Amino acid sequence: QVQLVESGGGLVKPGGSLRLSCAASGFTFSDYYMSWIRQAPGKGLEWISYISSSDSAIYYADSVKGRITISRDNAKNSLYLQLNTLRAEDTAVYYCARSRAYCGTGRCYTDWYLDLWGRGTLVTVAS
């Protein structure tokens, strides 16, 4: 079954850390760029990071830069997000999503069609 399953969310105190995971199955994980998108309660979608298919390229949104680290393990079909120095405004459901990679002559790009999302994991930052 083609799916993404996030885990690792929970309640954490301000200033704390958390590591989220996203397990992929049913498709060739290494053929895809992976993104993290979050959604605060009752709010819209905020894209916060991506990692390329071979982890040669990484990007962070300004709102989280310096406080998060994205990584992946293609051998384990897994994506990770390390969240540090958490604030109340980081409270959200965190989704992972894929977009297809296209590689040739040593260069890759993605089409940015987020065509598969996980169900999300809730991170609550509160004292």
Place this chain on the structure above:
Amino acid sequence: DIQLTQSPSSLSASIGDRVTVTCQASHDIRNYLNWYQQKPGKAPKLLIYDASKLEPGVPSRFSGSGSGTDFTFTISSLQPEDYATYYCQQFDDLPLTFGQGTRLDIK
């Protein structure tokens, strides 16, 4: 960052109605726009990519159009399962950004 403004923020419609949502970009984004549907408690689902192309498996009552800064998403005949929140998303430049969403309710 490229800002996307959706209109309206919410609307009420009846089964069988034609529904239109607009998305305006702060910069020219060519046709680099996708549309997603999100139902309560669920992950978003890609419906339209490249502004007007239907994702495989998505019913043909959904359509998209536009280029540059002005885009339109249409449901030609509203069905019960279409009540949801709809988001546009641009990928002309990083960071990827989403519109604020349009919530579609039963009238």
